[in-house]
Amino acid sequence: IKNSLNPIWPPFTIRKAQLGGDDSQKQIKVTCFDWDSDGSHDLIGVAYTKVEELQSGQKLRWELINEKKKAKKSYRHSGVIESRIDVVTEYSFFDYIVGGCQLNFTIGIDFTGSNGDPKQPNSLHYLDPSIPVPFNQYTEALWAVGSVVQDYDT
Numbered sequence: 379i380k381n382s383l384n385p386i387w388p389p390f391t392i393r394k395a396q397l398g399g400d401d402s403q404k405q406i407k408v409t410c411f412d413w414d415s416d417g418s419h420d421l422i423g424v425a426y427t428k429v430e431e432l433q434s435g436q437k438l439r440w441e442l443i444n445e446k447k448k449a450k451k452s453y454r455h456s457g458v459i460e461s462r463i464d465v466v467t468e469y470s471f472f473d474y475i476v477g478g479c480q481l482n483f484t485i486g487i488d489f490t491g492s493n494g495d496p497k498q499p500n501s502l503h504y505l506d507p508s509i510p511v512p513f514n515q516y517t518e519a520l521w522a523v524g525s526v527v528q529d530y531d532t
Contacts, residue, residue: 402430441458475530
């Protein structure tokens with residue numbers, strides 16, 4: 379954030395796998411720089427945290443420490459980062475199935491005129507009679523999806 383001594387950064391997303399996966403004791407280094415237009419960004423300081431702390435749901439406060447300034451007698455820190463982390467679980471298809479979600483596989487096909495005459499080769503519904511098992515874009519998509527979800531159809 380340019381020209382601010384008290385920046386408010388926009389929200390961003392980091393996947394748990396990028397932070398060490400299931401290792402809640404994994405240490406994470408947070409490095410903060412002062413941006414300069416000439417590219418010579420200045421280190422403000424560094425703070426350390428753990429995945430466990432990030433997942434706590436509490437307001438977090440980290441003091442940024444610059445090792446080069448640490449030798450000064452009156453030095454405490456170079457600034458503070460305050461943050462609140464929202465942990466959002468994104469469930470996979472497998473998670474839903476393991477959790478007991480039941481599926482019923484149902485197919486619906488759009489036969490509106492905008493898809494063209496099914497007897498014409500340029501129609502999405504065209505079935506080429508020269509192929510032993512006629513396929514079109516619809517049957518390919520249904521076959522691909524159906525072959526995966528058929529085992530989960532209750």
